[in-house]
Amino acid sequence: MQNAISQVKSILEALPYIREFSEKIIVIKYGGAAMVKEELKESFARDIVLLKYVGIKPVIVHGGGPEINQFLKNLNLPSKFIQGHRVTDKATMEVVEMVLSGKVNKEIVSLISSKGGKSVGISGKDGRTGIAEIHKLEITNEKGEKEFADLGLVGEIKKVDSSLLQSLLSHDFIPVISPVAESEDGETLNINADTMAGAIAGALNAEKLILLTDTEGVLLDGKLANSLTKTEVFENISSGKISGGMIPKVNCCITAIELGVKNAHIIDGRLEHSILLELFTNTGIGTMIGKSK
Secondary structure (H helix, E strand, O other): OOHHHHHHHHHHHHHHHHHHHHHOOEEEOOOOOOOOEEEEHHHHHHHHHHHOOOOOEEEEEEOOHHHHHHHHHOOOOOOOEEEEOEEEEEEHHHHHHHHHHHHHHHHHHHEEEEHOEEEEEEEOOOOOEEEEEEEEEEEOOOOOEEEEEEEEEEEEEEEEOOOOOOHHHHHOOOEEEOOOOEEOOOEEEEEEEEHHHHHHHHHHOOEEEEEOOOOOOOOOOOOEEEEHHHHHHHHHHOOOOOOOOOHHHHHHHHHHHHHOOOEEEEOOOOOHHHHHHHHOOOOOOOEEEEEEO
């Protein structure tokens, strides 16, 4: 009986948040361990379907780096990275699109469907949802000088047309989006999934952007930062406390906020039900980034 009462109390704790977020759009970047471990994949799909059933409108943008690496290895195509960014030539781009928009995207759609959800898989190319341009990565060379590295067919989103996504949401579908887009000239480009998610969240005027990662959140001096403002993010990047692969994640959160998203969250996707823990509990998890505290 005590266990049953505890379960009811958990539901009651979630009630005000369910009411607050009902009919709101939540954009979720799905990647890392949550896409690899079977138990996490299953819990992710159930959580997404639950969000839909309680009136929330989830939109998923996914990665797929490990699957791309495996396919490239199988095809004897070398993988090259510059500061964690994949260099994408034409042959690699064909594999990236095949794996992300074909294999991974449809597996996620199927998984959500198996839990009772109704989803549709698209890429940024469909409906010209995402228009991008070639991205040049600024790096510091061995002499300490700033220069731009050529990443090949790697793009940066410049414009999002949300009409297709809005249509899918209005018909009660859960959009699942692979981070592949086109340039104005129709060239296919590989897009960082975090930045794609941020741009889409902004275009949809989403209530929240949630990035699933393989860390607790933003760590400052080894301790989790529960919340950060835009100013604090920039200060910690300048001081070197936020570095490496966390920089593009916090930057995409800031971009989303500047585009109108209320709050962005970087949370630990290695935890079962991490999305529900963030949305429906008093304490939440991970790091929230917002305009002000």
